[in-house]
Amino acid sequence: MIIGTGKASARMAEAVEAHYGPCDGLVITRNGYARPTQGIEIVQAPHPVPDAAGVAATSRLIDLVTGVSPDDLVVALISGGGSALLCAPSEGLTLDDKMAVNRALLASDAPIDEMNVVRKHLSRVKGGQLAAACHPAQLLTLLISDVPGDDPCHIASGPMVGEDSTAQAALNIIGTRGIALPSHIRRAIAEGSSVVSPDDPRLKNAETRIIAAPSHSIAAAAKLAEVAGLDVRNLGDALEGEARHLGEQQAQLALSLQSELGPNDRPILLLSGGECTVTWRGCGIGGPNAEYALSATITLNGQQGIHVLACDTDGVDGAAEVAGAYAGPDTLLVAHEAGHDPATSLAQNDAHSFFASVDGQIVTGPTLTNVNDFRAILISPIT
Structure with a gap:
């Protein structure tokens, strides 16, 4: 049975x-x-x-x-x-x-x-x-x-x-x-x-x-990234805490690592998993992965050469039918041109709406699996 x-x-x-x-x-x-x-x-x-x-x-x-x-x-x-x-x-x-x-x-x-x-x-x-x-x-x-x-x-x-x-x-x-x-x-x-x-x-x-388990998804991503020539840094598959705080911390780490890269160094890929939480303060539409990505984007402030991705592996971030979000160096500029303030969106827990406005949502539909959250930050040298 x-x-x-x-x-x-x-x-x-x-x-x-x-x-x-x-x-x-x-x-x-x-x-x-x-x-x-x-x-x-x-x-x-x-x-x-x-x-x-x-x-x-x-x-x-x-x-x-x-x-x-x-x-x-x-x-x-x-x-x-x-x-x-x-x-x-x-x-x-x-x-x-x-x-x-x-x-x-x-x-x-x-x-x-x-x-x-x-x-x-x-x-x-x-x-x-x-x-x-x-x-x-x-x-x-x-x-x-x-x-x-x-x-x-x-x-x-x-x-x-x-x-x-x-x-x-x-x-x-x-x-x-x-x-x-x-x-x-x-x-x-x-x-x-x-x-x-x-x-x-x-x-x-x-x-x-x-x-x-989540560690399996991180290991698979790391293997592919290493084949592509990236310097993979695994931050762990069991990270917890407030999503916006983790996004800020990992963005600061990315900035620090980029400052140490020479023009001929390999790009660095930061990988992490776990399950963050969101303390509901506003009335927006959001989830922990999108909120993580929004907080990281604000901290990066348009820094060239750094890209962020955060998704729930089941395809649903929070209660929205959205897996998560992607952000790059141009995200804040696009948001400004669309009339969306990232700080206001973060304060209202409205990360999904923010990324919808900048075409940064990742929508997979049902993935038919569930091994927790997956986060990646790609850090390239500034040439």
Whole structure:
């Protein structure tokens, strides 16, 4: 039996059947990310805020694994995006409650691992609960990581692995991030959390493997760049923090490195990955990759020989159907001629609108994978 959830899950299901032929099962993917399969049913639901379609699909998934035997094999295909797509509110909570919490988390500056801790303690499937529902079958989980560090408990909020955080830890995150929640939601966390401990006997037949990760995308890009003769500097695949701050920092690094280049030196390519956050201050349309690129562009101030690219590998930066953005030395001049002020756009979290005005958006459509953010800064010598 095949089950799964996430932005890459339908493509993973397609690949499974390409090797093994028609299979029974069901996976839940983002709207527009479906793939043709032979036997596995593909159900689509919204992301990043869940709705009734996700709730209904999750209920069907739970029913599908209910009653499995020790002789059964369940293969779970899990990728980023599953936190929103796999939706089963805890007892006493409604879908509206879950949606309100999701919106509050997305609007806060909480990193993804903190968001997922809260989500787990408001769910009947996350934090190892779906894995427990598969007991006593043999369980093999194949993961595509979209989180810094590739910890399975953070990918799609860890439905197939045990969870060692406590309900109090979730409440502490809510308090630290200044998220106001009604008393019944707080009570559901404190009294109704049903996450499964890593040493729960229902997980003894579970095996987990990561088959793709952000480091793989960085390594592949580095290999191509080296063949092209570039001096590659890998800054890491697990960088976190405020998007605008990281954009400024890496732009300053680029300026410093360029100042040390001689006219005959190889161009430098800075590569990095990870998952930045955006603290919502304005009313614009933006995402962490576009905001990173805009902040870097402002810091570079039209410097010749430096180009910036930042994209989410799933093709969706924030809630917009835009993968990310590109900027070069002429970007600010084009923006000025179009009447767009970059500083105002940054202050309003309106990076997507800014890059749309300068023809700097990168639109891929669904990529059918999700290995976190990808950033590149190309630094050429000034001749």
